[in-house]
Amino acid sequence: MDDTAALKKTPLHALHLSLGARMVPFAGYDMPVQYPAGVMKEHLHTRAEAGLFDVSHMGQLIVKAKSGSYEDAALALESLVPVDILGLAEGRQRYGFFTDDTGCILDDLMITHLDDHLFIVVNASCKEADLAHLQAHIGDQCDITLLNRALIALQGPRAVEVLAELWADVAAMKFMDVRHCHLHDVSCLVSRSGYSGEDGFEISIPVDKAEDVTMRLLEHPDVQAIGLGARDSLRLEAGLCLYGNDIDTTTSPVEAALEWAMQKARRGNGARAGGFPGSGRILSELENGAARRRVGLKPEGKAPVRGHAKLYADAEGKVEIGEVTSGGFGPSVEGPVAMGYVPVSHAAAGTLVYAEVRGKYLPTTVSALPFVTPTYKR
Secondary structure: OOHHHHOEOOOOHHHHHHOOOEEEEEOOEEEEEEOOOOHHHHHHHHHHOEEEEEOOOOEEEEEEEOOOOHHHHHHHHHOOOOOOOOOOOOOEEEEEEEEOOOOOEEEEEEEEEEOOEEEEEEOHHHHHHHHHHHHHHHOOOEEEEEOOEEEEEEEOOOHHHHHHOOOHHHHHOOOOEEEEEEEOOEEEEEEOOOOOOOOEEEEEEEHHHHHHHHHHHHOOOOEEEOOHHHHHHHHHHOOOOOEOOOEOOOOOOOOOOOHHHOOHHHOOOOOOOOOOOOHHHHHHHHHHOOOEEEEEEEEOOOOOOOOOOEEEOOOOOOOEEEEEEEEEEEOOOOEEEEEEEEEHHHOOOOOEEEEEEOOEEEEEEEEOOOOOOOOOOO
8 A cells, every 4th residue: 555645745746746856754744855956955055046845734824803803813812822912013923832831832833913813824743733722722712714725935045036026025025024915926925934044935825826836936047946854954054943853842932942932021020921821830931041951062073963862961971961852964064963952051052062873972062053144134
């Protein structure tokens, strides 16, 4: 029996096959991990020019208050996230996360204020659970709809010039702006954001027009299709978390070094402090710090250190202090990079720890994140 038969397919599945992609199961979907050029070349092309990613497996949701009021929708969502949604300007996007009663992370998401409602993008592996979570907690106040649309990302220093050939106004957008537009005569929703550390865009497209718009972008000589392999190495160099690896229901936002995503209005003494699941722990950690911390890690030499490798305080591997959550080779950094959790006593940049790799203890230096300088359009 063909194991891929049970996997879901994105609207661009046939296109990936025609481009020679190597497909792998990911979050229940048959997804391209790389194309014939290979992960290294795809990664470097995105950093130098523009890479196009199929992220249609992600969940796209609309949250609209039954009253029709944006304020009501924002306050309802604020009961589930430690983020200022009420203060989010129209046409702007903000990073956030659902928390549970223990103050840990159920999923991370992007939240946009569009007219009288919220547009939310969630992780593929969590979208059914997220939909149920929203319906269970705010379904009496809001209508929650899971959209059937394609989603692509165009990332890299040439992304704005490429997209401007289809819609000139894109050049005026700033990082985290979101706009409705027509691309190739197709009504799309474009955000100036992404998951690579580069300037770029995410584009929500009607399913029946997804291949047309994607092919139009791929016709540009600066654009190449990029798979999940390079997507992972790009986000790792950029110090960005992958849900299920670097953050999950065992990590709090403060442990994960995501304080920047929790605005003053939701913190202690803020206008709308607390009121979200796990607020007691999270507000306490914001005030007093957490016992451990997500940090960047730079192993010595060329051997990559992978996720789940144990971290030790000593070269003999006697005092275990933490674990690597993501790791690999960073093509732009020209060496191995990783992220993981260590006690705050070992979290300062420059601290030497030891990662266990095939029975040996590899000297690894705690590093500031990100490993590359982001090029977002502020």
